[in-house]
Amino acid sequence: MMTVESTARTTEPAVGQGRVSGTEPRKPRRRGQRRERPNIGAGIGAGLWFVIVAVPVYFLLATSLRGQGDYLGEGPLSLPTGLTLDNYVRVFEVGFANFLLNSLIVATGAICLVLAVALPAAFAIVRSQNRFVRATFSLFLLGLAVPAQAVIIPIYLIITRLNLYDSLTAIILPTAAFALPISILVLTSSLRDVPRELYEAMAIDGAKVSQTFLQLVLPLSRSGIVTVAIFVGLQAWNNFIFPLVLTQSQETRVLPLGLWEFQTQYGTDVPGLMAAVVLSALPIFALYLFGRRHLLGGLAAGFGK
Amino acid sequence: MSQAARVERPGILWAAPALVFFGLFGLGPVVVVAYLSFTQWNGLETPVWVGMENWQALPGDPNVGHGLLISLGLTSLCWLTQTPLAIMFGAWAAGKQRIRAVASAIFFLPLLLSTAAIALIWRALLDPNFGLAPDIGPFMGLPNGNFLGNGSIALYVIAFVILWQFLPFHMLLYQAAARDIPRNFYEAAEIDGASRLQQFFSITVPQLRNTIIASSILIIVNSMTFFETVLLLTNGGPGTATRILPLHMYFRGFSGFEMGYASAIAVVLVAVGTTLSLLIVRITGYSKMTSQREGA
Numbered sequence: 001m002m003t004v005e006s007t008a009r010t011t012e013p014a015v016g017q018g019r020v021s022g023t024e025p026r027k028p029r030r031r032g033q034r035r036e037r038p039n040i041g042a043g044i045g046a047g048l049w050f051v052i053v054a055v056p057v058y059f060l061l062a063t064s065l066r067g068q069g070d071y072l073g074e075g076p077l078s079l080p081t082g083l084t085l086d087n088y089v090r091v092f093e094v095g096f097a098n099f100l101l102n103s104l105i106v107a108t109g110a111i112c113l114v115l116a117v118a119l120p121a122a123f124a125i126v127r128s129q130n131r132f133v134r135a136t137f138s139l140f141l142l143g144l145a146v147p148a149q150a151v152i153i154p155i156y157l158i159i160t161r162l163n164l165y166d167s168l169t170a171i172i173l174p175t176a177a178f179a180l181p182i183s184i185l186v187l188t189s190s191l192r193d194v195p196r197e198l199y200e201a202m203a204i205d206g207a208k209v210s211q212t213f214l215q216l217v218l219p220l221s222r223s224g225i226v227t228v229a230i231f232v233g234l235q236a237w238n239n240f241i242f243p244l245v246l247t248q249s250q251e252t253r254v255l256p257l258g259l260w261e262f263q264t265q266y267g268t269d270v271p272g273l274m275a276a277v278v279l280s281a282l283p284i285f286a287l288y289l290f291g292r293r294h295l296l297g298g299l300a301a302g303f304g305k
Numbered sequence: 306m307s308q309a310a311r312v313e314r315p316g317i318l319w320a321a322p323a324l325v326f327f328g329l330f331g332l333g334p335v336v337v338v339a340y341l342s343f344t345q346w347n348g349l350e351t352p353v354w355v356g357m358e359n360w361q362a363l364p365g366d367p368n369v370g371h372g373l374l375i376s377l378g379l380t381s382l383c384w385l386t387q388t389p390l391a392i393m394f395g396a397w398a399a400g401k402q403r404i405r406a407v408a409s410a411i412f413f414l415p416l417l418l419s420t421a422a423i424a425l426i427w428r429a430l431l432d433p434n435f436g437l438a439p440d441i442g443p444f445m446g447l448p449n450g451n452f453l454g455n456g457s458i459a460l461y462v463i464a465f466v467i468l469w470q471f472l473p474f475h476m477l478l479y480q481a482a483a484r485d486i487p488r489n490f491y492e493a494a495e496i497d498g499a500s501r502l503q504q505f506f507s508i509t510v511p512q513l514r515n516t517i518i519a520s521s522i523l524i525i526v527n528s529m530t531f532f533e534t535v536l537l538l539t540n541g542g543p544g545t546a547t548r549i550l551p552l553h554m555y556f557r558g559f560s561g562f563e564m565g566y567a568s569a570i571a572v573v574l575v576a577v578g579t580t581l582s583l584l585i586v587r588i589t590g591y592s593k594m595t596s597q598r599e600g601a
Binding site (some may be wrong): 155 | 575
């Protein structure tokens with residue numbers, strides 16, 4: 001597919017024909033015909049689903065900018081008349097900044113922990129001649145089938161025995177562990193693409209294993225690292241069950257749990273709640289804009305093949 | 306060859322930290338939960354071995370039978386809604402038109418929101434007083450718009466919210482896989498005069514087989530154990546109408562402090578999920594298959 005694309009690419013700029021952008025190369029006519037025949041069934045379905053996704057997202061944004069009184073008076077989907085940031089201010093007044101900070105710590109901690117153990121492991125799985133080391137790959141794959149909810153009680157047991165209950169570390173450890181299988185999957189598949197000759201060249205230069213790791217493996221798995229970091233960060237940021245079961249105090253509250261607390265305390269303040277939801281998702285939205293390809297590609301790479 | 310042999314290879318030590326860590330928090334707990342199911346433990350003191358006591362109590366607990374039944378129901382609902390829609394939209398989004406790229410960018414938005422955020426949005430939308438529910442309720446035969454307070458439809462509403470949350474992920478899998486289907490398959494079918502529907506069922510679906518199986522297993526295992534959405538939307542109510550088995554496990558464990566008993570339920574959940582997955586693998590012959598594509 002890639003080769004067809006590149007050979008079809010012409011030097012002349014695509015003009016007219018209602019094209020929005022000039023990046024798409026002009027297709028030879030025969031292929032073009034196939035593409036342009038509208039896929040009516042799926043198109044209508046996709047249109048419907050578009051509405052089903054877009055309406056709640058619009059509701060979320062519009063409500064977060066609406067005055068509290070306006071929300072009750074105007075109806076949920078009307079255009080907001082008086083835009084206000086009051087809701088956002090109110091959310092910060094009831095301790096949102098603390099939740100945000102805790103979530104940041106948890107996400108950063110989980111990312112660092114996963115990368116620290118998964119990178120060397122992926123390197124070993126791809127490069128080791130030891131049968132046992134290579135077999136550990138299947139062990140991690142097996143981990144994909146373990147749902148966190150089903151083992152939440154033993155995890156609670158382990159965390160309390162380690163005297164970590166109600167700390168941010170208590171959230172970081174299982175979050176990282178459950179992100180490990182996919183992370184190793186992504187990293188091994190990006191390392192398998194490194195040509196053997198490069199390792200041999202390093203060896204001829206007299207490089208030790210650790211030098212090979214630092215000078216060859218790390219730079220070449222950069223895109224895999226970014227993918228893993230985004231994936232783990234997202235898991236840590238959005239996880240609900242580990243904080244629910246492993247923490248309890250106000251000081252260790254992370255965003256998803258904080259949102260839930262808002263709901264129980266200020267349930268009637270829907271604009272405030274929606275502002276909190278928007279704020280909690282804002283960093284992820286930013287990430288989506290910046291690293292969408294990595295994020296989506298990484299999620300699919302874990303399972304798609 | 307002789308050169309390659311001299312290349313120093315990383316040993317077991319490189320994988321050891323990940324193994325130990327994953328053993329402790331990933332695979333170890335599976336063994337521990339089985340052990341805990343034979344103990345009595347209130348979450349504070351040391352677990353006490355009680356043999357089969359928890360297991361013998363399971364059949365007498367009406368919430369276990371009921372919970373298992375509606376868990377299986379919810380799992381079926383999730384699979385029946387997510388799989389066809391994800392295949393259809395994933396294949397659609399794999400196309401090259403710009404509008405498809407823009408639409409998929411919106412489709413993927415729920416993927417970015419946390420379970421808690423999604424539950425909050427839908428709770429507000431489904432609020433029978435101020436949300437959207439009183440407006441759309443009458444069209445769906447529910448004049449008061451009290452979707453979540455109605456025992457006979459609350460589970461369907463939950464399945465819908467779960468669909469809203471997880472469809473993009475499965476769509477993403479199918480989109481990636483559909484992009485790998487060689488174009489000339491379609492071109493050949495086109496020449497043979499196959500309609501688009503025929504192409505979909507005789508090229509797209511068979512080519513996506515591996516992804517369908519993987520995605521289905523994920524849906525089934527997750528639906529059997531995922532309870533956060535239910536906890537946040539209905540708390541198992543009204544009554545016990547949406548008290549799915551994993552939620553019952555959570556309540557018995559972390560509200561009732563009967564961790565041993567809850568562990569027994571957890572083992573049941575894992576067993577059912579694994580059995581269903583193995584059934585899929587067995588029926589479809591997934592494990593015997595190397596590649597569904599010629600020459601690949």
